[in-house]
Structure formats: structure tokens, C-alpha cells
Amino acid sequence: MKRTVRSGILAGVAALLALATAAGAQEMQFPEGTATPSETCGGCHKAIYREFAFGFGSDITYKPTTIPAKPGEKLDLPATVSATATAHAFAGVEPYPIHSREAEEEGKSCNVCHYPEPFAIPDMNVPEMTKPKARPKGKEAVGITCASCHLTPEGKIRGPYDVKGPHATVADPAIQTSAMCAYCHSMGKRVPGKQTQTFLEWRDDFNKPGLGKQQCQDCHMPRTMRKVAEGSDTPERAVARHLWTGGRSQQRLASALSLVASQPAAGKSDLAFHVINVGAGHSVPTGSNRRAIYLNVQVLDKKGKQVATKEWMFAPWYGPRPDDRKFLEEDKKRPDAVAAMQADAQGLHEPIIRAGEERILPWAPELKPGEYTVKARLIYDLNRYNDRSFTEDQTEINSTTLAIGVKKP
Numbered sequence: 001m002k003r004t005v006r007s008g009i010l011a012g013v014a015a016l017l018a019l020a021t022a023a024g025a026q027e028m029q030f031p032e033g034t035a036t037p038s039e040t041c042g043g044c045h046k047a048i049y050r051e052f053a054f055g056f057g058s059d060i061t062y063k064p065t066t067i068p069a070k071p072g073e074k075l076d077l078p079a080t081v082s083a084t085a086t087a088h089a090f091a092g093v094e095p096y097p098i099h100s101r102e103a104e105e106e107g108k109s110c111n112v113c114h115y116p117e118p119f120a121i122p123d124m125n126v127p128e129m130t131k132p133k134a135r136p137k138g139k140e141a142v143g144i145t146c147a148s149c150h151l152t153p154e155g156k157i158r159g160p161y162d163v164k165g166p167h168a169t170v171a172d173p174a175i176q177t178s179a180m181c182a183y184c185h186s187m188g189k190r191v192p193g194k195q196t197q198t199f200l201e202w203r204d205d206f207n208k209p210g211l212g213k214q215q216c217q218d219c220h221m222p223r224t225m226r227k228v229a230e231g232s233d234t235p236e237r238a239v240a241r242h243l244w245t246g247g248r249s250q251q252r253l254a255s256a257l258s259l260v261a262s263q264p265a266a267g268k269s270d271l272a273f274h275v276i277n278v279g280a281g282h283s284v285p286t287g288s289n290r291r292a293i294y295l296n297v298q299v300l301d302k303k304g305k306q307v308a309t310k311e312w313m314f315a316p317w318y319g320p321r322p323d324d325r326k327f328l329e330e331d332k333k334r335p336d337a338v339a340a341m342q343a344d345a346q347g348l349h350e351p352i353i354r355a356g357e358e359r360i361l362p363w364a365p366e367l368k369p370g371e372y373t374v375k376a377r378l379i380y381d382l383n384r385y386n387d388r389s390f391t392e393d394q395t396e397i398n399s400t401t402l403a404i405g406v407k408k409p
Contacts, residue, residue: 028167035139041146055084091143113184193351195289195316201282206355253397255279267407269367283352292384308365318343
């Protein structure tokens with residue numbers, strides 16, 4: 001009898017504890033909003049935090065870029081971020097975005113995405129993408145956090161599944177679509193060639209019936225089977241890896257563009273280079289105007305001596321028109337003069353390569369009759385405003401070699 005009573009009491013206590021836990025599940029608040037440190041979330045979501053802050057499961061490698069007028073300045077990473085961390089983890093500490101925010105309208109253009117307040121996921125077909133609201137000055141240090149994407153304006157944590165946790169949650173299927181990325185990875189109306197158009201590029205060029213079904217997450221956040229929080233009683237299910245592999249991932253870069261060199265007419269020096277966007281669901285390069293891809297071509301004679309060379313640069317325009325030196329005087333009057341002049345000073349260049357596009361670049365070097373080797377390389381540059389000789393932030397992503405013969409005309 002006593003054992004039965006004791007069991008009943010224990011069962012009652014357990015039930016009360018369970019009720020208390022359930023009641024407390026809705027009590028966790030986020031007074032710091034999106035400035036809530038990601039380490040707070042990492043206490044329960046250990047695997048996801050390791051991916052976010054340390055790049056576990058990726059091939060991401062940090063490559064330092066220099067700041068204009070401050071060559072050689074080094075980045076001192078905090079202990080909570082590694083050299084293989086994701087771009088989201090870097091957003092609050094990497095010096096170049098900080099420089100960019102100072103250069104572009106005193107931060108009014110860039111702060112909104114590097115330090116966003118909670119936002120509602122926009123409609124997939126929105127004609128013009130407005131900016132999210134930026135956090136106030138005193139809450140910038142932590143950059144992009146888990147809460148930046150998961151905290152709703154109502155103070156709940158959104159995710160793909162209907163779950164119970166120590167905080168209010170809401171299931172939102174849109175978090176698994178490209179619309180989730182749209183606020184920070186597109187801006188304004190679609191202008192082909194302009195920077196910060198990634199979502200709009202995907203929607204207008206790639207997401208077509210019979211063409212491309214992949215959402216941003218399918219390539220940049222591959223899924224695995226696991227628990228969302230290791231200590232929870234929820235079952236294992238498909239969960240995205242929080243890696244956002246991109247410009248610092250050899251795998252992402254190498255799969256984006258195909259490169260073919262050809263000699264259209266036998267015996268002539270005329271060459272053609274075909275750069276084809278076969279692997280990206282958006283333009284390449286995409287995002288910030290500082291990103292670039294170079295097509296570097298060398299012609300070598302039989303002794304291996306370079307006899308001709310040519311280079312093209314593909315890069316997003318800073319604004320809604322091609323970068324052009326003729327606008328430099330006009331740029332001086334702009335609130336974002338530093339950034340605008342930086343882009344226009346480089347002059348006209350090749351526009352970015354849209355999803356599915358084949359760009360053919362002809363070149364007719366002056367060559368004497370003989371046999372030659374043509375070497376072509378595609379090089380990705382994280383910051384085209386560096387001196388061209390600065391290679392620490394560059395990655396060769398594709399190359400090809402072509403043997404040609406040139407005859408007398």
C-alpha cells in the first residue's frame with residue numbers, strides 16, 4: 001500500500017513538474033531581440049551552432065580582404081568564431097563590411113542586413129524589395145545572429161516544424177523557401193547587372209516551370225537527419241545545415257561556371273571563350289559589387305614564353321547603370337560618394353553572367369605563324385577593389401587549355 005501511495009506521489013510530482021515545464025515553455029523572452037547572442041541558442045542547438053560559428057561540415061575557408069587605404073590590416077577573430085565560420089557569423093566582425101557600411105550612406109544602406117530587426121518573410125512575388133529595419137547603434141556588435149532569421153516581429157521563434165520548446169514557436173513553411181533570404185539578398189526592383197539582386201535573379205531567371213525547382217536552401221543549406229535540439233524529446237527529422245556556402249566554398253565556386261576555349265577558324269588567330277552559368281540559380285558573381293570573376297587568358301609559344309595576354313572582369317554594377325569613369329565627378333555629390341567612386345573608377349567591365357546564360361568573348365591576338373598553347377582561367381575575387389596583385393582573397397575556379405596552329409594569311 002505504501003509503495004502504491006509513494007508511486008502515486010512520485011507520479012503526481014512528475015506530472016506537476018511536466019506541467020511547470022510546459023507552462024515555462026512559453027516564458028523565455030528575447031529582450032535583446034535580434035541582438036541575442038547566438039551562443040544563447042547554441043546551448044540547446046549545439047550542432048547547428050557549430051555549423052554557424054565554426055563551419056562544421058563545410059569547405060568554407062576565411063580569406064582576408066584588404067580595406068582600401070588600409071593594406072595589410074588583419075582581422076582578429078573572437079573565440080566564438082573560427083576561420084572556417086559562415087558568412088553570417090562573420091557579419092559582425094569582418095572589417096570590410098564595416099568599412100562598406102561607413103562608405104555607403106554612413107551605413108544606412110548596409111546596416112539593415114548586417115544588423116536587422118525582426119522581420120516578416122516577404123511575399124515571393126513582391127515587385128520591389130524594401131529594406132528591413134536596422135538595429136540601433138548600440139546593438140550592432142553581434143552582427144547576424146540566429147535570432148536575425150528565426151525571431152518574428154511577434155517575439156516567437158519560427159521554424160519549419162510545429163514543435164514545443166522553452167520559448168514561443170511558430171511553424172512557417174516559408175522559412176524553407178527562397179523568400180526567407182529575400183530581404184537581405186535583394187534590394188529594390190529587378191535591375192539585371194546590379195548588385196544585391198540575388199533573390200530577384202533566382203526568381204526571374206531560374207525559378208521557371210521545367211527549369212529550376214531548387215530553393216536557395218537546397219544548395220546553400222543541404223539537409224541532414226537529426227534533432228533540432230540534441231536534448232529534446234522530438235524525433236530526428238530533416239534539418240538544414242546552417243552553412244550558407246558561397247564565395248568562400250571551393251565546391252560552390254567550382255560548380256557554378258563552365259569554361260570552353262575554341263579556335264573558330266582553323267589556322268587563324270581568332271579565339272572564342274565560352275563562359276556558361278551551368279550551376280548557379282542566380283547570376284555569377286552575385287551580391288556585393290566588390291565581388292568579381294576574372295577570365296585570364298595567356299598565349300604561350302612552343303618554348304613556353306607568353307606572347308599575348310588578355311583579361312576580362314565580370315562584376316555587379318554598384319547602381320542601376322554600368323560602372324563608368326565618366327560619372328566620377330557626379331559621384332562626388334552623392335551621400336555614398338566613397339563607394340560610388342570606388343566602383344566607377346574601375347570603368348566599364350563585363351556584366352555578371354545570368355543563370356543559364358552563355359557568354360561568348362571573342363579575341364583576336366596578333367600572332368605569327370606557328371604553334372601555340374592557350375591557357376584560360378576563371379578566378380573568383382572576394383574584393384575587386386584590392387590591388388589586382390593581391391591574391392589572398394582569390395580562388396581559381398576553372399581552367400582550360402587549347403593547342404592552336406596559326407598559318408600565314
